[in-house]
Amino acid sequence: MEQFFTQLTNGLAVGGIYALIALGYTMVYGVLKLINFAHGDLFSIGAYLGLTLLVSLGLTTHVGGVVGLLLLAVMVMGLVGVIGILLDRAAYKPLRTSPRLSAVVSALGASIVFSNTLMLVYGPGLKVYPHGLLPSQVLYIFGLPVPVMRIIILATSLVLMIGLYVFIQKTRTGTAIRAAAIDQDAARLMGINVDRVIMLVFFIGPALGGAAGLMVGLHYGQISFSMGWIYGLKAFTAAILGGIGNIPGAMLGGLLLGVIESMGAAYISNAWKDAIAFFVLILILIVRPTGLLGERVAEKI
Amino acid sequence: MSFNGNKIRIGIYMAIAVCWLTAPFFLNNYQTDVLNNIAIYAMLGLSLNIILGYGGMFHMGHAAFFAVGAYTTAIINTTYGIPVLWLLPLSGLAAGLFAMVIARPIIHLRGDYLLIVTIGMVEIVRIALVNNVFGITGGANGIFGISSPQVFGYPINGIVNPGHYFYLLTAFLAFTITVFYLLEHSRFGRALKYLCSDSVAAEGSGIDTSGYKLWAFVIGAFWAGMVGTLYAGKITFISPESFSFWESVVMFMIVILGGAGSIPGVLLGAFLIIGLPELFQELQQYRLLIFGIALVAMMIFRPQGILAPQPHTYPIDKIDEKPDDREVAR
Numbered sequence: 001m002e003q004f005f006t007q008l009t010n011g012l013a014v015g016g017i018y019a020l021i022a023l024g025y026t027m028v029y030g031v032l033k034l035i036n037f038a039h040g041d042l043f044s045i046g047a048y049l050g051l052t053l054l055v056s057l058g059l060t061t062h063v064g065g066v067v068g069l070l071l072l073a074v075m076v077m078g079l080v081g082v083i084g085i086l087l088d089r090a091a092y093k094p095l096r097t098s099p100r101l102s103a104v105v106s107a108l109g110a111s112i113v114f115s116n117t118l119m120l121v122y123g124p125g126l127k128v129y130p131h132g133l134l135p136s137q138v139l140y141i142f143g144l145p146v147p148v149m150r151i152i153i154l155a156t157s158l159v160l161m162i163g164l165y166v167f168i169q170k171t172r173t174g175t176a177i178r179a180a181a182i183d184q185d186a187a188r189l190m191g192i193n194v195d196r197v198i199m200l201v202f203f204i205g206p207a208l209g210g211a212a213g214l215m216v217g218l219h220y221g222q223i224s225f226s227m228g229w230i231y232g233l234k235a236f237t238a239a240i241l242g243g244i245g246n247i248p249g250a251m252l253g254g255l256l257l258g259v260i261e262s263m264g265a266a267y268i269s270n271a272w273k274d275a276i277a278f279f280v281l282i283l284i285l286i287v288r289p290t291g292l293l294g295e296r297v298a299e300k301i
Numbered sequence: 302m303s304f305n306g307n308k309i310r311i312g313i314y315m316a317i318a319v320c321w322l323t324a325p326f327f328l329n330n331y332q333t334d335v336l337n338n339i340a341i342y343a344m345l346g347l348s349l350n351i352i353l354g355y356g357g358m359f360h361m362g363h364a365a366f367f368a369v370g371a372y373t374t375a376i377i378n379t380t381y382g383i384p385v386l387w388l389l390p391l392s393g394l395a396a397g398l399f400a401m402v403i404a405r406p407i408i409h410l411r412g413d414y415l416l417i418v419t420i421g422m423v424e425i426v427r428i429a430l431v432n433n434v435f436g437i438t439g440g441a442n443g444i445f446g447i448s449s450p451q452v453f454g455y456p457i458n459g460i461v462n463p464g465h466y467f468y469l470l471t472a473f474l475a476f477t478i479t480v481f482y483l484l485e486h487s488r489f490g491r492a493l494k495y496l497c498s499d500s501v502a503a504e505g506s507g508i509d510t511s512g513y514k515l516w517a518f519v520i521g522a523f524w525a526g527m528v529g530t531l532y533a534g535k536i537t538f539i540s541p542e543s544f545s546f547w548e549s550v551v552m553f554m555i556v557i558l559g560g561a562g563s564i565p566g567v568l569l570g571a572f573l574i575i576g577l578p579e580l581f582q583e584l585q586q587y588r589l590l591i592f593g594i595a596l597v598a599m600m601i602f603r604p605q606g607i608l609a610p611q612p613h614t615y616p617i618d619k620i621d622e623k624p625d626d627r628e629v630a631r
Contacts, residue, residue: 035413090597091597095601099604100412100413101412101413102604103600104359104412104416105596106596106597106601108550108553108596109592109593109594109595109596109597109599110593110597111593112590112596116589116590120586120587233417233420233424236417271428271431274424275424275425275429278424278425281417281418281421282418282421285407285410285418
């Protein structure tokens, strides 16, 4: 029981991170019908930028832990968001009218560029985050241990997700994003600036991914330049699992995948941990390609 | 005009072939080994070209088929001592069978989803190899002591004497080019290109689109499996690291940058991606960065690749003179 509970909280914390990254995939897919393969690398850029800012500015020592981390998160999200917009300008915008698969190849190229730039700038080895920024105490709920760090990770991702959901559902800009996702031409005729919407999507998605990168750095303590691929693929699996293009689906898929993965690692085999997500991916695409709450992805043949 | 152009092109191909065949006499062992790698990746690129170039299916797990072939060879050769070259067809069959099982359920997926599923497949294969599946793959260390191939009792060692292995690979490369050239101009090749450019029209003309797609996968995998044998015989030891996802990316880039669906394009791609970095050793660490930028720029400025496939031409005067057509008309 205690192991089950430990794996559950672990899975939910990791799942929250997957969900944050998955939101970036799903939002870009919703508006452009494009799988942004470079999104996983934007996530690692967030982790590295977070480390650089943390070490060079010393925010947490100047203004106190909590305020410092919040400021850091805002800065990382802003910077990664801007990189996302630049990525769209350089690699995707010239290909809006090309066949969709050209944009996919371009995305792959952008991903290679990002991960190798990180490697050249920071070196190929692992980088270590400073210790003790998040509390390492353990809470006991009904006698079961819950590390406070996991609660903070999960709570932060839930707050960001709910914030995004409210923004998309309740504001005028959010309505414009939803309209552009349904029909770009009709949205344009209704006076919506679709280019602005795409820019916004390429800001919000990478910003959330960057926040996830920072959280991984703070939670696990070490980051590598190539981790973007594996997190990206898993988050993409989460987006498919929930139904791509669907924002609540990405949240559900992320949390579910995190739990499945950590349960699988504990009860089936730890050595196969990384393969579990891919089995889930293949299974869901074969059995229910629409995902749990989403649109159709298989070709009609 | 076009006749003249053809003559020039054939002249260029002959000159390149002569340069290629005489190259080992002017190069040292290391440089010859680079040529061997170019030949191996050229063959892998050509086998992927069937799936990605003609079939238009975004397949990024080709390293998995390559791995199945190489491991089949390594396991059987080290356990039963069967000579490496005898295992060529068997390794091909193993990879082809694997492809048939894997591709059957995923073949109908839309392009970008197929891409991500094949990435998942190659990662699962790599993890399975690392975890020593069935206790026969040797885990993360791989398999050592694969014997070198022998031709008519004459051993060809790829490490001590890359020049000898070069001619073995070149012979197989020539065979590969011939087979894929014939395949491209066969009914099968035409059907694949047709369903790639317009699958609904192809289906309407009576082409079994999913059947042809599946066979493209199986043939591509079969060939990659055989190349796996040649690779295992060349370096005599294999480990999961040789078949990572990045290997698939390299093969993918060879086809896309060189020219999807064009045999000269794929050969050029293999030379550019495997050979060119060796000429600029000091830029080695920027290799992938430059390839990434090249992929983005290529999609924007020349999405069909450097040497795009030429549309097939049917000389109209020859068609008119066909006697059987007149028979039918009468």
